[in-house]
Amino acid sequence: MDDKKRLQELDRRFIWHPFTQMKDWQAEDPLIITEGNGCFIRDRDGRWYLDGVSSLWVNIHGHRRRELDEAIKAQIDRISHSTLLGMANAPSIELAGRLAELLRQSGMAGLTKIFYSDNGSTAVEVALKMAFQYWRHRGDSGRNAFVSLNNAYHGDTLGAMSVGGIPIFHDTFRPLLFHTFKAPAPYCYRCELGAEPVHCGMACLEKMDNVLQEHHQEIAAVIVEPLVQAAGGMIIWPEGFLRGVRGLCDRYGLLMIADEVATGFGRTGRMFACEHEAVAPDIICLSKGITGGYLPLAVTVATDNIYNAFLGEFSELKTFFHGHSYTGNPLGCAAAVACLGIFEQEDTTGRLPPKIKLLRERLEGMSSHPHVGDVRNKGLMAGIELVRDKKTKEPYPWERKMGWEVSRYAREKGVLIRPLGNVVVVMPPLSIAEDDLARMLDVIHDGIEAVT
Numbered sequence: 001m002d003d004k005k006r007l008q009e010l011d012r013r014f015i016w017h018p019f020t021q022m023k024d025w026q027a028e029d030p031l032i033i034t035e036g037n038g039c040f041i042r043d044r045d046g047r048w049y050l051d052g053v054s055s056l057w058v059n060i061h062g063h064r065r066r067e068l069d070e071a072i073k074a075q076i077d078r079i080s081h082s083t084l085l086g087m088a089n090a091p092s093i094e095l096a097g098r099l100a101e102l103l104r105q106s107g108m109a110g111l112t113k114i115f116y117s118d119n120g121s122t123a124v125e126v127a128l129k130m131a132f133q134y135w136r137h138r139g140d141s142g143r144n145a146f147v148s149l150n151n152a153y154h155g156d157t158l159g160a161m162s163v164g165g166i167p168i169f170h171d172t173f174r175p176l177l178f179h180t181f182k183a184p185a186p187y188c189y190r191c192e193l194g195a196e197p198v199h200c201g202m203a204c205l206e207k208m209d210n211v212l213q214e215h216h217q218e219i220a221a222v223i224v225e226p227l228v229q230a231a232g233g234m235i236i237w238p239e240g241f242l243r244g245v246r247g248l249c250d251r252y253g254l255l256m257i258a259d260e261v262a263t264g265f266g267r268t269g270r271m272f273a274c275e276h277e278a279v280a281p282d283i284i285c286l287s288k289g290i291t292g293g294y295l296p297l298a299v300t301v302a303t304d305n306i307y308n309a310f311l312g313e314f315s316e317l318k319t320f321f322h323g324h325s326y327t328g329n330p331l332g333c334a335a336a337v338a339c340l341g342i343f344e345q346e347d348t349t350g351r352l353p354p355k356i357k358l359l360r361e362r363l364e365g366m367s368s369h370p371h372v373g374d375v376r377n378k379g380l381m382a383g384i385e386l387v388r389d390k391k392t393k394e395p396y397p398w399e400r401k402m403g404w405e406v407s408r409y410a411r412e413k414g415v416l417i418r419p420l421g422n423v424v425v426v427m428p429p430l431s432i433a434e435d436d437l438a439r440m441l442d443v444i445h446d447g448i449e450a451v452t
């Protein structure tokens with residue numbers, strides 16, 4: 001048996017893939033990736049593909065970046081892991097200093113206390129627990145609820161799902177989840193309030209105001225994905241909504257949690273999405289691009305005000321009782337320091353505007369297609385929403401897997417993308433060359449033609 005067959009068989013027998021119907025998977029010829037270089041990854045058959053999904057939205061500077069490879073190798077030669085429970089390590093200290101400075105430069109000088117974990121979901125769990133316990137220490141034990149948006153995605157652990165709002169992912173688990181007040185998402189193409197965008201005066205924000213007015217004394221924090229509800233279908237917020245959420249949190253004296261797991265590290269064209277509207281949350285969650293897409297690492301960053309509320313005598317039990325085995329892992333932190341170094345040396349965000357312009361122009365070109373209902377982007381995050389009927393906005397039934405059909409077509413042409421239902425997602429590494437981006441968009445365009 002050749003090695004490819006052997007691996008396929010082992011995979012089929014022993015691996016349960018995430019977000020995957022394994023019955024379909026069993027029937028597929030699985031893509032087994034063995035190598036990467038820049039924005040391309042290679043499978044076992046030696047075929048190269050453009051990594052148009054950034055290996056699930058994490059890759060920033062490309063694969064096999066010399067600086068990242070060397071930083072990790074150098075750290076391996078010192079130590080690969082030691083715990084942050086009761087001791088410190090050099091890379092996590094260096095990174096914390098760099099992140100605090102980066103947040104300061106991005107207008108979030110108040111965010112200085114960095115709590116490490118391993119992935120986006122744990123960063124959110126930490127934020128929720130921190131916000132909840134903060135109020136306990138302030139002597140306010142009635143704040144047991146959160147506000148989140150419909151269509152939100154904050155991860156797959158129980159707390160993160162509790163503040164999520166995507167029925168297909170979350171409804172099964174609803175009996176296990178804690179109560180959260182929901183507010184409408186600013187999904188202008190399919191406004192749940194039936195309002196006409198632009199002229200609506202952001203009626204969805206008013207609805208959030210109503211929820212807060214009625215329940216603010218029960219609420220610990222409002223959690224949002226600033227500017228882009230990513231997994232919800234690349235929903236781009238109208239200008240002012242984020243500022244409006246901050247304004248409401250201030251008015252009712254609530255904490256604001258910004259989940260920038262998907263939007264952080266240059267994705268929206270700025271280092272952080274909050275920068276676009278000069279908003280500083282009380283807690284920010286970061287992961288995905290933090291290590292350039294190399295290793296699992298996350299941070300939850302809080303203000304001094306929150307941190308100080310946890311200070312007390314040992315016997316007061318004000319300690320934040322949370323931590324993971326690999327919290328502050330030195331390899332991940334060394335990769336993250338190197339990743340930030342590349343941002344600085346190459347001015348990664350400064351080089352984005354021509355790529356974003358190209359993306360925008362191509363999307364506009366696709367918007368006249370009879371089965372493209374909406375195109376939207378912020379920075380290098382984009383969604384193309386396919387519809388059965390453009391006039392009525394009737395979606396394709398989700399079982400038809402139209403997004404997947406386009407992805408399948410793209411894969412045959414050497415481009416890897418991953419849809420969100422009927423939304424074709426464009427999410428390449430920030431380092432993608434303009435001609436590769438153009439080719440990716442050509443393939444997507446042809447795929448939409450072919451499939452619809």
Ligand SMILES: Cc1ncc(COP(=O)(O)O)c(C=O)c1O
Pocket residue numbers: 119120121122124153154155156225230231259260261262263287288
């Ligand atoms: C905004 C947001 N928060 C949290 C998460 C969860 O991150 P992870 O998959 O690393 O747990 C994601 C993942 O896509 C995300 O987009």
